[in-house]
Amino acid sequence: MIYNEEFETLPREVLEALQLKRLQQVVQRVYHTVGFYRTAFDEAGVKPDDIKSLADLARFPFTTKQDLRDNYPFGLFAVPMSSVVRLQASSGTTGRSTVVGYTKRDIDVWSELMARCFAAAGLNKNDIIHNAYGYGLFTGGLGAHYGAERLGASVIPMSGGNTKRQIMILQDFGPTAICCTPSYALNLAEQGRAMGVDMRNLKLRVGIFGAEPWSDKMRDDIESALNITALNIYGLSEVMGPGVSMECTEGRSGMHVFEDHFLIEIIDPETGSVLPYGEKGELVFTTITKEAFPLIRFRSRDITTLNIAPCRCGRTHVRMDRVMGRSDDMLIIRGVNVFPSQIEAVLLNIEGVEPHYQLIVERVDTLDTIEVQVEVSEKLMDESEGEVRVLQNMERRIVKDMKDYLGISAKVKMVEPKSLQRFEGKASRVIDKRQI
Amino acid sequence: MKVEQISIFLENKPGGLEKVTKILSDVNINIRTMAVADTSDFGIVRMIVNNVETATRVLKENGFTVSRTTVVAVEVPDRPGGLHSILEVIAKENVNIAYMYAFVEKSGENAVMLFRFDQQDKAIDVLVKNGINVLPGEKLYSF
Numbered sequence: 001m002i003y004n005e006e007f008e009t010l011p012r013e014v015l016e017a018l019q020l021k022r023l024q025q026v027v028q029r030v031y032h033t034v035g036f037y038r039t040a041f042d043e044a045g046v047k048p049d050d051i052k053s054l055a056d057l058a059r060f061p062f063t064t065k066q067d068l069r070d071n072y073p074f075g076l077f078a079v080p081m082s083s084v085v086r087l088q089a090s091s092g093t094t095g096r097s098t099v100v101g102y103t104k105r106d107i108d109v110w111s112e113l114m115a116r117c118f119a120a121a122g123l124n125k126n127d128i129i130h131n132a133y134g135y136g137l138f139t140g141g142l143g144a145h146y147g148a149e150r151l152g153a154s155v156i157p158m159s160g161g162n163t164k165r166q167i168m169i170l171q172d173f174g175p176t177a178i179c180c181t182p183s184y185a186l187n188l189a190e191q192g193r194a195m196g197v198d199m200r201n202l203k204l205r206v207g208i209f210g211a212e213p214w215s216d217k218m219r220d221d222i223e224s225a226l227n228i229t230a231l232n233i234y235g236l237s238e239v240m241g242p243g244v245s246m247e248c249t250e251g252r253s254g255m256h257v258f259e260d261h262f263l264i265e266i267i268d269p270e271t272g273s274v275l276p277y278g279e280k281g282e283l284v285f286t287t288i289t290k291e292a293f294p295l296i297r298f299r300s301r302d303i304t305t306l307n308i309a310p311c312r313c314g315r316t317h318v319r320m321d322r323v324m325g326r327s328d329d330m331l332i333i334r335g336v337n338v339f340p341s342q343i344e345a346v347l348l349n350i351e352g353v354e355p356h357y358q359l360i361v362e363r364v365d366t367l368d369t370i371e372v373q374v375e376v377s378e379k380l381m382d383e384s385e386g387e388v389r390v391l392q393n394m395e396r397r398i399v400k401d402m403k404d405y406l407g408i409s410a411k412v413k414m415v416e417p418k419s420l421q422r423f424e425g426k427a428s429r430v431i432d433k434r435q436i
Numbered sequence: 437m438k439v440e441q442i443s444i445f446l447e448n449k450p451g452g453l454e455k456v457t458k459i460l461s462d463v464n465i466n467i468r469t470m471a472v473a474d475t476s477d478f479g480i481v482r483m484i485v486n487n488v489e490t491a492t493r494v495l496k497e498n499g500f501t502v503s504r505t506t507v508v509a510v511e512v513p514d515r516p517g518g519l520h521s522i523l524e525v526i527a528k529e530n531v532n533i534a535y536m537y538a539f540v541e542k543s544g545e546n547a548v549m550l551f552r553f554d555q556q557d558k559a560i561d562v563l564v565k566n567g568i569n570v571l572p573g574e575k576l577y578s579f
Contacts, residue, residue, distance in 0.1 A: 376445045376478075381503035386534040386552065387443050387480045388473045414478050416447050418499045 003119035003151070004112065007260045008315045015316060016054060019263055022288035024051050027060070030294050033078040036071055037296060057263065057286065058274050062297045065098065068238060073099040079292050089137040090237050090337060100139075100237055101292040107146065109289055110240055113258050114147020117246035120256070120313070121206050121231050123177050125152030130170060130204075132180035132188075133211070133335075134160040139241030140211055140335070144179045147243060153177075160184070160335075167192045174203040181335040182214040182222060182230070186366035189225035200227040206249075208233050210242060211335040212368075213323050232322060238298055239285045245320055251311040254319030261289045264318065265297070266306050269327035277308045282327045283320065301328045329430060331361060333368045336407050340430055343372065343410075346401045352379045352394065356420045363434040371411045372398060375420055437560050438506035439550065439573040440488045444481045445501040448474065456481060459498050465491045468576055469550070471537035482507075482537065484550070486577045508553060508560055509539065509576055511546040511569035519549070525566045531559045543571060 002008050010018065028048040030037040041047065044061045051057065068076065077084065084101040102110065123129065129148040133140030141159055148155035156175055158166055166188060169175075178185065185207055192199040204226055210233035222230045234255050235242035244262060245255035257264050263286040266275045275281045283300040287293075303325045308318050330339050340359060347353050353374055360371040380394060381387050395412040402410040446452040453472075460467060470483035485491045488504060495502045512518050526533070532554040539548035548571065553559040563570050 376501050378501055378503060381443060381445060381480075381501055386473075387445070387503065388475060389534075391445075391478065391480075392475060414445070414447075416445060416499070417501050419447070 001119045001122060001124065002314065003116040008116065008256075008258075008317060010260065010316055012316055015259060018260060019288060020051070020054055022260075023054065023057065023263060023286065024048070026286070026288050026290075026294050027051055027296065030078055030296060034076055034294075036067065036076055054263070057265070057297065060297055062272065062284065062299050063295055064299050065238070065301070068098045072097070074101065076295075077101050077292055078294050079103055084292050086142075087137075088139045088142070088237055088241065098238055100241075103291040106240075106290055106292050109261060110143060110243060111146040111150040113240070113261065114143055114243040115150040116147075116258065117208065117233055117243050118147055118151045118153065118177070120246045120248040120315075121177065121208050122229075122249045123151065123153055123206065127151075127153045127177055128156065128173060128175040128203075129153050130156045130158055130166075130173070130175035130178040132158045132160060132166060132178060132184060133242070139235070139237040140179075143235070143241035143243060144208075163188060163191050164195070167195060167197055170202050170204065171197060176203050176205045177208065178204055178206075178226075178228075179208040179233075181211050182209040182218050183212060183334060183363070183366050183368060185209055185222045185230070186218070186225065189222070190366060193225075199225060202226070204228050206231065208246075210234055212332045213325075215322070234320065234323070236285075236300055236302075238295060239287060239300070240290070244285070248311065248313040248315065250313035251319070254307050254311075254321050256311070256313075256315045256317040256319055259317045261287065263288055264306065264320070266304075267299075269299075269301075269303070277306050277318070280305050280324070299327075301326050301330060303327055331359075331370070331430065331432070333361065333370050333408050338406050338408055342406055343402070344429075346405050347372070347374065347398065350394070350397055350401065352377060353398070354417070356422070357429060358420050359430045361430065361432045361434055368434065369411060370408060371413055372402070373413045373415050373420060374398065375417050376414050377417065437508070437570050437572055438556065439484060439509045439571070439576050441482055441484055441505050441507045441550070442488060442492055442495070443503045443505060444483075444495060446479045446481055448477050448479055452479075453481065455498075456495065456500070459494055460485065460491055463490055463494050465494075468541075469537070469539045471535075473535065482535075484539070484576055488577075505552070506556065507550045508556060508563075509571040509573075510549050510551060510563060511543050511571060512549050514542070514545060514547050518547070522549075522563070522568055525562055525568065526553070526559060529558065529562045531555050531562065539576065543569075543575075548576070 031048045040061045083103050085104050086102040090098045131144045135141030189199045207228050207230045219230045232247045235244040245257040247255045265284040266281040269282040283302045285298045287295050302323045305321045354377045356375045358373045398412045466486040468484040473480045534552040536551045
């Protein structure tokens with residue numbers, strides 16, 4: 001089913017004309033309202049009037065996550081705070097997270113795009129949607145919530161965690177759809193089975209899964225464990241949140257990017273040059289309708305391909321494949337985005353921790369785990385209370401700080417001094433053993 | 437009156453302790469007694485050796501994290517209630533034991549236990565006052 005038949009099936013040339021008009025407007029607007037863009041455009045020698053066609057966008061400078069951090073918290077907002085009705089943020093250590101703002105109209109657009117996603121999954125107002133994305137600063141929970149309400153479905157605002165209760169609600173309320181991370185879906189299936197619940201015979205029909213990388217193998221596992229159709233959704237808080245693109249039940253091959261609101265480019269992450277459809281590269285987003293927090297050529301760091309071939313569902317919007325990797329070192333642990341540099345900042349804030357550490361990321365059963373290996377120092381051993389206690393307190397402190405500052409549940413392992421690899425030049429402290 | 441002890445951090449993996457005993461044996465260090473405090477992923481080996489200086493130095497040279505601390509060696513009568521008579525004195529003074537382990541040789545008719553107290557000096561004071569024999573380090577290093 002198509003929620004907004006008119007805009008989702010626009011003929012390409014009409015769509016592109018609309019995109020151009022919207023792009024010209026947003027580029028004008030940010031040039032005059034956001035100091036960062038004025039400086040960036042001036043330095044690159046481009047003017048808003050230079051946009052005569054969509055291809056002209058390639059002459060404009062990129063915006064990076066670092067630019068967002070540098071302008072923390074509200075430096076990139078294009079409207080006065082009086083027009084902002086919502087703030088959301090990604091996790092960060094020292095306050096340097098990414099903050100995004102929304103006007104009333106931005107929330108309205110976001111709700112519609114999420115409603116489009118649910119419709120693409122075959123849902124309508126008769127459905128009950130179990131929303132297990134986290135509510136709060138993370139965009140997942142509220143984004144999906146507003147979309148479900150817009151569609152007219154009944155939404156259960158479960159948020160994350162409390163798995164036993166989730167399983168009880170799944171049985172008692174009989175939701176027909178669920179949204180969460182794919183690994184959490186597998187976890188629910190497993191724990192439900194362990195509780196003696198027949199997880200294949202719930203009323204669930206479809207699952208909308210995203211916020212972390214997953215594979216077709218995982219899709220098969222989820223579909224057979226829960227007896228549902230599993231669909232892929234994509235979004236990123238900087239660009240909007242969930243609902244930037246969504247797979248349709250008809251095609252089930254790639255996610256339609258809602259191109260009437262986002263311009264998407266694929267670039268070579270090394271050279272920055274734009275690649276043709278079909279080639280693998282990094283996704284770059286320009287928001288063409290957002291008011292509070294417009295982004296021009298935002299480098300997502302997500303690596304994938306774009307497919308312009310018509311889809312049997314009738315939508316004309318380009319499809320992006322699953323995210324195949326990152327062009328930076330960001331890790332996604334159970335839906336939480338975290339950079340090794342953030343973990344390092346947490347560790348080095350703890351007295352007595354040596355600056356030598358290693359991160360081991362694994363997928364155990366269905367859940368991602370991260371182990372932080374830290375070398376012990378003599379400072380930690382020199383204590384009257386008993387060395388074991390001091391070291392164990394240190395382990396607990398690291399676990400707590402990881403949770404408090406980054407929102408990740410880490411395991412900590414103390415290792416012998418000099419046992420971790422030393423690096424000359426760029427250190428690679430992450431060992432990712434996940435086979436997704 | 438205190439006995440010098442060395443503590444060594446070890447990861448919980450095969451061959452960990454063997455490396456330590458090899459290093460000590462190569463420089464002719466005699467381990468008088470030892471105890472291992474273990475957790476799920478690491479252990480602390482505590483030992484009394486005949487030459488603390490040399491043992492600490494060679495272990496550090498070989499990359500181990502070593503610390504030197506002190507413990508109190510107490511003669512414990514080798515009969516029913518022997519240990520209890522000592523703990524009674526300690527408990528009454530509100531002194532806490534962080535950990536304890538045994539020395540392998542006897543001192544005359546008595547066993548020897550090594551204690552780490554939260555208030556070491558106070559503990560020694562109390563023990564001596566109650567006529568309990570506290571052994572000096574030199575006695576244990578060479579015996």
